[in-house]
Amino acid sequence: MTQLRFCPALSPQFRRSCDRLKVADCISDTRRGTPAYYPHALLSHYHWRRTPVPPAWREDGFIFGDSGGYSIRTKGAVIDPVEALQWQAATCTVGCVVDVPTRDQYDDPCWDRALRQTAAHTRAALTSYQSLANGGDAFRWWGVLHGQFGGQVAQWWNTIASIYPFSEQGEGWAFRPEPTITHVTVAHTLGLIRRHRVRRAHFFAATSPKVVATLAVLAEDAGLEFVSFDSASAGIAAANRIMMLRASDGLSWTQLKERSQRGDTHADRWRVREYLWERCSCVSCAELRAASAGIKAVGDGLWACRLFLHNLLVQVRTFNDYAAEAVSNGHALLRTILGRRDYYMVTMAVAHDA
Numbered sequence: 572m573t574q575l576r577f578c579p580a581l582s583p584q585f586r587r588s589c590d591r592l593k594v595a596d597c598i599s600d601t602r603r604g605t606p607a608y609y610p611h612a613l614l615s616h617y618h619w620r621r622t623p624v625p626p627a628w629r630e631d632g633f634i635f636g637d638s639g640g641y642s643i644r645t646k647g648a649v650i651d652p653v654e655a656l657q658w659q660a661a662t663c664t665v666g667c668v669v670d671v672p673t674r675d676q677y678d679d680p681c682w683d684r685a686l687r688q689t690a691a692h693t694r695a696a697l698t699s700y701q702s703l704a705n706g707g708d709a710f711r712w713w714g715v716l717h718g719q720f721g722g723q724v725a726q727w728w729n730t731i732a733s734i735y736p737f738s739e740q741g742e743g744w745a746f747r748p749e750p751t752i753t754h755v756t757v758a759h760t761l762g763l764i765r766r767h768r769v770r771r772a773h774f775f776a777a778t779s780p781k782v783v784a785t786l787a788v789l790a791e792d793a794g795l796e797f798v799s800f801d802s803a804s805a806g807i808a809a810a811n812r813i814m815m816l817r818a819s820d821g822l823s824w825t826q827l828k829e830r831s832q833r834g835d836t837h838a839d840r841w842r843v844r845e846y847l848w849e850r851c852s853c854v855s856c857a858e859l860r861a862a863s864a865g866i867k868a869v870g871d872g873l874w875a876c877r878l879f880l881h882n883l884l885v886q887v888r889t890f891n892d893y894a895a896e897a898v899s900n901g902h903a904l905l906r907t908i909l910g911r912r913d914y915y916m917v918t919m920a921v922a923h924d925a
Protein backbone atom coordinates (compact mmCIF):
# COMPACT_ATOMS: atom_id res chain seq x y z
CA MET A 572 0.00 0.00 0.00
CA THR A 573 1.29 3.49 -0.83
CA GLN A 574 2.33 5.51 2.17
CA LEU A 575 0.49 8.87 2.22
CA ARG A 576 2.14 11.80 3.99
CA PHE A 577 0.55 15.21 4.60
CA CYS A 578 3.15 17.98 5.05
CA PRO A 579 1.64 21.18 6.42
CA ALA A 580 3.53 24.17 5.01
CA LEU A 581 4.95 26.02 8.01
CA SER A 582 6.20 29.59 8.02
CA PRO A 583 8.73 30.91 10.54
CA GLN A 584 6.59 34.01 11.14
CA PHE A 585 3.58 31.98 12.22
CA ARG A 586 5.66 29.76 14.45
CA ARG A 587 7.19 32.78 16.12
CA SER A 588 3.76 34.21 16.89
CA CYS A 589 2.62 30.84 18.29
CA ASP A 590 5.78 30.76 20.47
CA ARG A 591 5.17 34.28 21.70
CA LEU A 592 1.59 33.40 22.66
CA LYS A 593 2.67 30.07 24.18
CA VAL A 594 0.70 27.93 21.74
CA ALA A 595 2.55 24.70 20.93
CA ASP A 596 1.81 23.66 17.35
CA CYS A 597 1.78 20.03 16.22
CA ILE A 598 5.51 19.87 15.51
CA SER A 599 6.60 21.42 18.83
CA ASP A 600 8.95 19.49 21.07
CA THR A 601 6.54 19.68 24.00
CA ARG A 602 4.04 17.54 22.07
CA ARG A 603 6.44 14.64 21.55
CA GLY A 604 4.88 11.42 22.81
CA THR A 605 1.32 12.81 22.69
CA PRO A 606 -1.39 12.12 20.06
CA ALA A 607 -1.21 15.77 18.94
CA TYR A 608 2.42 15.41 17.80
CA TYR A 609 2.67 15.61 14.01
CA PRO A 610 6.33 15.88 12.98
CA HIS A 611 5.89 16.21 9.21
CA ALA A 612 6.10 19.49 7.32
CA LEU A 613 7.10 21.38 4.22
CA LEU A 614 9.67 24.11 4.80
CA SER A 615 10.71 26.51 2.07
CA HIS A 616 14.41 27.30 1.87
CA TYR A 617 13.70 30.89 0.91
CA HIS A 618 11.62 31.56 4.05
CA TRP A 619 13.53 29.39 6.54
CA ARG A 620 17.13 30.00 5.45
CA ARG A 621 17.87 32.32 8.38
CA THR A 622 15.79 30.53 11.04
CA PRO A 623 17.28 27.59 12.94
CA VAL A 624 15.27 24.39 12.55
CA PRO A 625 15.35 21.94 15.50
CA PRO A 626 17.16 18.68 14.55
CA ALA A 627 14.28 16.70 16.13
CA TRP A 628 12.04 17.59 13.21
CA ARG A 629 14.05 15.57 10.74
CA GLU A 630 14.81 12.84 13.26
CA ASP A 631 11.14 12.19 14.01
CA GLY A 632 9.32 12.98 10.81
CA PHE A 633 9.37 13.64 7.09
CA ILE A 634 10.49 17.17 6.24
CA PHE A 635 10.12 18.17 2.60
CA GLY A 636 12.46 20.99 1.65
CA ASP A 637 10.94 23.25 -0.94
CA SER A 638 13.61 25.07 -2.87
CA GLY A 639 11.81 28.41 -2.90
CA GLY A 640 10.99 28.24 -6.62
CA TYR A 641 7.59 29.74 -5.92
CA SER A 642 9.30 32.76 -4.28
CA ILE A 643 11.20 33.31 -7.54
CA ARG A 644 7.82 33.93 -9.08
CA THR A 645 6.04 35.85 -6.34
CA LYS A 646 8.92 37.91 -4.98
CA GLY A 647 11.39 37.89 -7.87
CA ALA A 648 13.84 36.15 -5.47
CA VAL A 649 17.28 35.03 -6.61
CA ILE A 650 18.22 31.63 -5.15
CA ASP A 651 21.63 29.98 -5.40
CA PRO A 652 20.96 26.29 -6.24
CA VAL A 653 24.01 25.00 -4.35
CA GLU A 654 23.17 27.04 -1.25
CA ALA A 655 19.56 25.76 -1.39
CA LEU A 656 20.80 22.16 -1.65
CA GLN A 657 23.14 22.58 1.32
CA TRP A 658 20.36 24.05 3.44
CA GLN A 659 18.00 21.22 2.43
CA ALA A 660 20.61 18.54 3.19
CA ALA A 661 21.23 20.02 6.65
CA THR A 662 17.55 20.46 7.49
CA CYS A 663 15.25 18.17 5.53
CA THR A 664 14.56 14.51 4.73
CA VAL A 665 14.26 15.23 1.02
CA GLY A 666 14.34 18.42 -1.01
CA CYS A 667 13.74 19.45 -4.60
CA VAL A 668 15.84 21.30 -7.17
CA VAL A 669 15.42 25.07 -7.47
CA ASP A 670 12.71 25.14 -10.08
CA VAL A 671 11.70 28.29 -11.93
CA PRO A 672 7.91 28.53 -12.36
CA THR A 673 6.55 28.76 -15.88
CA ARG A 674 4.81 32.09 -15.22
CA ASP A 675 6.55 35.17 -13.89
CA GLN A 676 5.48 37.51 -11.07
CA TYR A 677 3.13 39.33 -13.49
CA ASP A 678 1.55 35.97 -14.43
CA ASP A 679 3.04 36.16 -17.94
CA PRO A 680 4.20 32.84 -19.41
CA CYS A 681 7.99 32.29 -19.44
CA TRP A 682 8.19 28.62 -20.44
CA ASP A 683 11.55 28.57 -22.26
CA ARG A 684 13.33 30.55 -19.58
CA ALA A 685 11.78 28.45 -16.78
CA LEU A 686 12.94 25.18 -18.32
CA ARG A 687 16.39 26.53 -19.27
CA GLN A 688 17.04 27.94 -15.79
CA THR A 689 15.66 24.89 -13.95
CA ALA A 690 17.98 22.71 -16.07
CA ALA A 691 20.92 25.03 -15.25
CA HIS A 692 20.07 24.87 -11.52
CA THR A 693 19.93 21.06 -11.69
CA ARG A 694 23.35 20.88 -13.39
CA ALA A 695 24.85 23.42 -10.97
CA ALA A 696 23.95 21.51 -7.79
CA LEU A 697 24.34 17.94 -9.07
CA THR A 698 28.00 17.49 -8.12
CA SER A 699 27.37 18.74 -4.56
CA TYR A 700 24.46 16.31 -4.21
CA GLN A 701 26.45 13.39 -5.56
CA SER A 702 29.29 14.00 -3.12
CA LEU A 703 26.79 14.12 -0.23
CA ALA A 704 25.11 10.88 -1.34
CA ASN A 705 28.43 9.13 -1.97
CA GLY A 706 29.59 10.23 1.49
CA GLY A 707 26.65 8.38 3.07
CA ASP A 708 24.38 11.39 3.76
CA ALA A 709 20.75 10.29 4.24
CA PHE A 710 19.36 13.36 2.44
CA ARG A 711 17.75 12.69 -0.96
CA TRP A 712 17.34 15.19 -3.79
CA TRP A 713 14.16 15.21 -5.88
CA GLY A 714 13.35 16.55 -9.34
CA VAL A 715 10.46 18.93 -10.09
CA LEU A 716 8.11 18.67 -13.04
CA HIS A 717 6.13 21.56 -14.52
CA GLY A 718 4.02 21.99 -17.60
CA GLN A 719 0.67 21.53 -19.25
CA PHE A 720 -0.12 17.98 -20.31
CA GLY A 721 1.01 17.06 -23.77
CA GLY A 722 4.20 18.44 -25.30
CA GLN A 723 5.26 20.67 -22.39
CA VAL A 724 5.35 17.95 -19.74
CA ALA A 725 7.23 15.61 -22.09
CA GLN A 726 9.79 18.31 -22.97
CA TRP A 727 10.36 19.19 -19.31
CA TRP A 728 10.66 15.57 -18.25
CA ASN A 729 13.13 14.71 -21.05
CA THR A 730 15.28 17.76 -20.33
CA ILE A 731 15.58 17.38 -16.55
CA ALA A 732 15.66 13.56 -16.38
CA SER A 733 18.51 13.49 -18.91
CA ILE A 734 20.59 15.66 -16.52
CA TYR A 735 19.72 13.46 -13.55
CA PRO A 736 16.88 10.90 -13.36
CA PHE A 737 16.19 11.13 -9.58
CA SER A 738 15.53 7.39 -9.53
CA GLU A 739 18.00 6.08 -6.95
CA GLN A 740 16.86 4.68 -3.59
CA GLY A 741 14.88 7.35 -1.71
CA GLU A 742 14.83 9.82 -4.61
CA GLY A 743 11.67 11.02 -6.33
CA TRP A 744 9.89 13.80 -8.19
CA ALA A 745 7.75 16.71 -7.08
CA PHE A 746 4.86 17.86 -9.25
CA ARG A 747 3.08 21.16 -9.80
CA PRO A 748 0.23 20.11 -12.12
CA GLU A 749 -0.77 22.99 -14.40
CA PRO A 750 -2.72 25.13 -14.95
CA THR A 751 -3.98 24.34 -11.43
CA ILE A 752 -3.98 21.38 -9.12
CA THR A 753 -7.31 19.56 -9.29
CA HIS A 754 -8.29 15.89 -9.00
CA VAL A 755 -8.22 15.75 -12.83
CA THR A 756 -4.69 17.18 -13.30
CA VAL A 757 -3.50 15.02 -10.37
CA ALA A 758 -4.92 11.91 -12.08
CA HIS A 759 -3.10 12.76 -15.34
CA THR A 760 0.09 13.26 -13.33
CA LEU A 761 -0.41 9.86 -11.71
CA GLY A 762 -0.69 8.40 -15.22
CA LEU A 763 2.67 9.95 -16.10
CA ILE A 764 4.15 8.65 -12.84
CA ARG A 765 3.00 5.16 -13.76
CA ARG A 766 4.52 5.35 -17.23
CA HIS A 767 7.86 6.65 -15.98
CA ARG A 768 7.93 4.20 -13.05
CA VAL A 769 8.42 6.96 -10.47
CA ARG A 770 8.32 5.40 -6.98
CA ARG A 771 8.17 8.48 -4.71
CA ALA A 772 6.30 11.69 -5.44
CA HIS A 773 5.31 14.98 -3.88
CA PHE A 774 2.41 17.20 -4.96
CA PHE A 775 2.70 20.93 -4.26
CA ALA A 776 -0.20 22.88 -2.77
CA ALA A 777 -2.61 19.95 -2.68
CA THR A 778 -5.24 21.65 -0.60
CA SER A 779 -8.61 20.26 -1.54
CA PRO A 780 -10.15 17.08 -0.11
CA LYS A 781 -10.89 15.90 -3.68
CA VAL A 782 -7.19 16.08 -4.59
CA VAL A 783 -6.06 14.30 -1.43
CA ALA A 784 -8.70 11.56 -1.77
CA THR A 785 -7.54 11.00 -5.38
CA LEU A 786 -3.95 10.63 -4.18
CA ALA A 787 -4.89 8.39 -1.25
CA VAL A 788 -6.82 5.96 -3.44
CA LEU A 789 -5.05 6.04 -6.83
CA ALA A 790 -1.36 6.43 -5.90
CA GLU A 791 -1.21 2.65 -5.53
CA ASP A 792 -2.50 2.13 -9.10
CA ALA A 793 0.26 4.51 -10.30
CA GLY A 794 2.88 2.27 -8.66
CA LEU A 795 3.94 4.76 -5.98
CA GLU A 796 5.52 3.49 -2.75
CA PHE A 797 5.25 6.91 -1.14
CA VAL A 798 3.37 10.11 -1.89
CA SER A 799 3.54 13.35 0.06
CA PHE A 800 1.66 16.58 -0.43
CA ASP A 801 1.70 19.97 1.21
CA SER A 802 -0.85 22.58 2.02
CA ALA A 803 -0.68 25.97 3.71
CA SER A 804 -4.45 26.18 3.96
CA ALA A 805 -4.78 25.64 7.74
CA GLY A 806 -2.64 28.72 8.40
CA ILE A 807 -4.08 30.81 5.56
CA ALA A 808 -7.61 30.03 6.77
CA ALA A 809 -6.64 30.95 10.35
CA ALA A 810 -5.06 34.23 9.20
CA ASN A 811 -8.36 35.02 7.45
CA ARG A 812 -10.31 33.96 10.57
CA ILE A 813 -11.81 30.89 8.94
CA MET A 814 -12.54 27.79 10.98
CA MET A 815 -12.54 24.37 9.36
CA LEU A 816 -15.31 22.11 10.64
CA ARG A 817 -15.46 18.38 9.96
CA ALA A 818 -18.42 17.69 7.67
CA SER A 819 -21.08 15.46 9.22
CA ASP A 820 -20.17 12.55 6.88
CA GLY A 821 -16.50 12.86 7.98
CA LEU A 822 -15.37 12.94 4.33
CA SER A 823 -14.48 16.59 4.12
CA TRP A 824 -14.73 19.86 6.01
CA THR A 825 -16.78 22.99 5.77
CA GLN A 826 -15.60 26.48 6.55
CA LEU A 827 -17.05 29.04 8.88
CA LYS A 828 -15.82 32.61 8.58
CA GLU A 829 -15.52 35.03 11.44
CA ARG A 830 -16.10 37.91 9.08
CA SER A 831 -18.39 38.11 6.11
CA GLN A 832 -17.43 39.77 2.84
CA ARG A 833 -19.24 42.88 3.99
CA GLY A 834 -17.10 43.35 7.05
CA ASP A 835 -17.06 42.28 10.61
CA THR A 836 -20.27 40.61 11.62
CA HIS A 837 -20.51 39.88 15.26
CA ALA A 838 -22.82 36.94 14.67
CA ASP A 839 -20.20 35.06 12.60
CA ARG A 840 -17.38 36.00 14.92
CA TRP A 841 -19.16 34.66 17.96
CA ARG A 842 -20.30 31.52 16.21
CA VAL A 843 -16.66 30.60 15.52
CA ARG A 844 -15.47 31.53 18.98
CA GLU A 845 -18.29 29.79 20.77
CA TYR A 846 -17.75 26.66 18.73
CA LEU A 847 -14.05 26.57 19.59
CA TRP A 848 -14.75 27.41 23.17
CA GLU A 849 -17.79 25.31 23.97
CA ARG A 850 -18.14 22.48 21.51
CA CYS A 851 -14.82 21.45 19.98
CA SER A 852 -13.11 18.52 21.65
CA CYS A 853 -9.75 18.86 19.84
CA VAL A 854 -6.51 19.23 21.79
CA SER A 855 -6.09 22.87 20.81
CA CYS A 856 -9.54 23.93 21.94
CA ALA A 857 -9.25 21.93 25.18
CA GLU A 858 -5.96 23.74 25.93
CA LEU A 859 -7.54 27.07 25.11
CA ARG A 860 -10.29 26.48 27.68
CA ALA A 861 -7.82 25.27 30.30
CA ALA A 862 -5.44 28.21 29.86
CA SER A 863 -7.86 31.14 29.49
CA ALA A 864 -10.11 32.84 31.93
CA GLY A 865 -13.02 33.32 29.55
CA ILE A 866 -13.97 33.74 25.93
CA LYS A 867 -13.75 37.53 26.11
CA ALA A 868 -10.25 37.43 27.61
CA VAL A 869 -8.71 35.81 24.51
CA GLY A 870 -6.98 38.32 22.22
CA ASP A 871 -7.22 38.21 18.42
CA GLY A 872 -3.64 36.95 17.95
CA LEU A 873 -4.25 34.02 20.27
CA TRP A 874 -7.51 33.15 18.48
CA ALA A 875 -5.58 33.07 15.18
CA CYS A 876 -2.95 30.68 16.60
CA ARG A 877 -5.64 28.49 18.12
CA LEU A 878 -7.62 28.48 14.87
CA PHE A 879 -4.48 27.44 13.00
CA LEU A 880 -3.87 24.48 15.27
CA HIS A 881 -7.55 23.53 15.31
CA ASN A 882 -7.67 23.66 11.45
CA LEU A 883 -4.49 21.63 11.17
CA LEU A 884 -5.90 18.93 13.44
CA VAL A 885 -9.09 18.80 11.32
CA GLN A 886 -6.97 18.26 8.19
CA VAL A 887 -4.69 15.65 9.77
CA ARG A 888 -7.70 13.68 11.00
CA THR A 889 -9.51 13.84 7.66
CA PHE A 890 -6.43 12.74 5.68
CA ASN A 891 -5.68 9.93 8.15
CA ASP A 892 -9.25 8.74 7.61
CA TYR A 893 -8.71 8.76 3.83
CA ALA A 894 -5.52 6.72 4.20
CA ALA A 895 -7.28 4.17 6.43
CA GLU A 896 -10.30 3.99 4.11
CA ALA A 897 -8.04 3.59 1.05
CA VAL A 898 -6.83 0.27 2.45
CA SER A 899 -10.28 -1.27 2.85
CA ASN A 900 -12.76 0.64 0.78
CA GLY A 901 -10.86 3.21 -1.30
CA HIS A 902 -12.76 3.16 -4.57
CA ALA A 903 -16.11 3.51 -2.83
CA LEU A 904 -14.71 6.49 -0.88
CA LEU A 905 -13.42 8.15 -4.04
CA ARG A 906 -16.69 7.59 -5.89
CA THR A 907 -18.58 9.24 -3.04
CA ILE A 908 -16.23 12.23 -2.85
CA LEU A 909 -15.87 12.86 -6.59
CA GLY A 910 -19.23 11.69 -7.90
CA ARG A 911 -19.62 8.89 -10.45
CA ARG A 912 -18.59 10.86 -13.58
CA ASP A 913 -15.37 12.37 -12.16
CA TYR A 914 -14.49 9.09 -10.47
CA TYR A 915 -14.64 7.38 -13.86
CA MET A 916 -12.58 10.17 -15.46
CA VAL A 917 -9.75 10.04 -12.88
CA THR A 918 -9.46 6.25 -12.79
CA MET A 919 -9.25 6.18 -16.61
CA ALA A 920 -6.62 8.95 -16.60
CA VAL A 921 -4.36 7.01 -14.24
CA ALA A 922 -4.76 3.76 -16.18
CA HIS A 923 -4.44 5.07 -19.73
CA ASP A 924 -2.70 8.45 -19.72
CA ALA A 925 -0.06 8.51 -22.41
Ligand SMILES: [Zn+2]
Pocket residue numbers: 847851852853854855856857881
Ligand atom coordinates in the same frame (compact mmCIF):
# COMPACT_ATOMS: atom_id res chain seq x y z
ZN1 LIG B 1 -10.82 22.55 18.04
